[in-house]
Amino acid sequence: NAGVMQNPRHLVRRRGQEARLRCSPMKGHSHVYWYRQLPEEGLKFMVYLQKENIIDESGMPKERFSAEFPKEGPSILRIQQVVRGDSAAYFCASQSEGVNTGELFFGEGSRLTVL
Amino acid sequence: GQSLEQPSEVTAVEGAIVQINCTYQTSGFYGLSWYQQHDGGAPTFLSYNALDGLEETGRFSSFLSRSDSYGYLLLQELQMKDSASYFCAVKNTGGFKTIFGAGTRLFVKA
Numbered sequence: 001n002a003g004v005m006q007n008p009r010h011l012v013r014r015r016g017q018e019a020r021l022r023c024s025p026m027k028g029h030s031h032v033y034w035y036r037q038l039p040e041e042g043l044k045f046m047v048y049l050q051k052e053n054i055i056d057e058s059g060m061p062k063e064r065f066s067a068e069f070p071k072e073g074p075s076i077l078r079i080q081q082v083v084r085g086d087s088a089a090y091f092c093a094s095q096s097e098g099v100n101t102g103e104l105f106f107g108e109g110s111r112l113t114v115l
Numbered sequence: 116g117q118s119l120e121q122p123s124e125v126t127a128v129e130g131a132i133v134q135i136n137c138t139y140q141t142s143g144f145y146g147l148s149w150y151q152q153h154d155g156g157a158p159t160f161l162s163y164n165a166l167d168g169l170e171e172t173g174r175f176s177s178f179l180s181r182s183d184s185y186g187y188l189l190l191q192e193l194q195m196k197d198s199a200s201y202f203c204a205v206k207n208t209g210g211f212k213t214i215f216g217a218g219t220r221l222f223v224k225a
Contacts, residue, residue, distance in 0.1 A: 042217040102148040102163035
């Protein structure tokens with residue numbers, strides 16, 4: 001049973017380019033979270049999605065960032081026109097519906113570097 | 116709003132016991148979780164408390180007091196491999212999103 005899969009693990013972009021980060025949740029999980037982490041800092045909540053629905057995007061910047069979790073395929077976090085401040089590790093976590101243990105299963109993260 | 120506070124750093128010696136505290140402010144509290152993260156790695160789940168009291172899992176225990184909006188993680192018989200960052204996280208009833216604290220960096224010395 002594969003865990004949460006994120007790709008790419010490392011991504012380098014120049015300012016103004018687009019970054020697309022993908023997350024395949026654990027089998028049977030229908031809830032996906034995206035978090036952002038700067039070096040030596042905590043995990044900052046960005047967005048919480050269920051299949052085909054955005055449940056809470058209160059942590060997402062209003063511009064340039066978007067997320068989706070289609071009926072088929074992985075969840076995508078998209079960053080348009082990247083700037084140096086977007087350089088960070090982006091972690092995806094998944095959770096199954098109805099589970100009440102509070103446990104999130106994290107992927108290994110995608111590390112974005114903006115030159 | 117929501118906020119969690121935990122110490123930024125703790126240092127302890129191998130074999131000792133260490134307690135990492137977490138206080139939180141949130142609307143609609145559902146439960147408190149703890150995660151461990153080694154440098155360059157992914158956060159991994161350690162424990163979850165929805166009710167007051169102590170939960171024990173091997174060398175790790177977690178405590179919650181809902182009335183005090185307070186919890187702690189207790190690590191016993193510390194090993195070098197326990198050197199990592201530890202995050203408390205609150206799950207709230209407003210949408211059930213999970214918010215993380217800034218993390219406590221634990222250094223275990225020989």
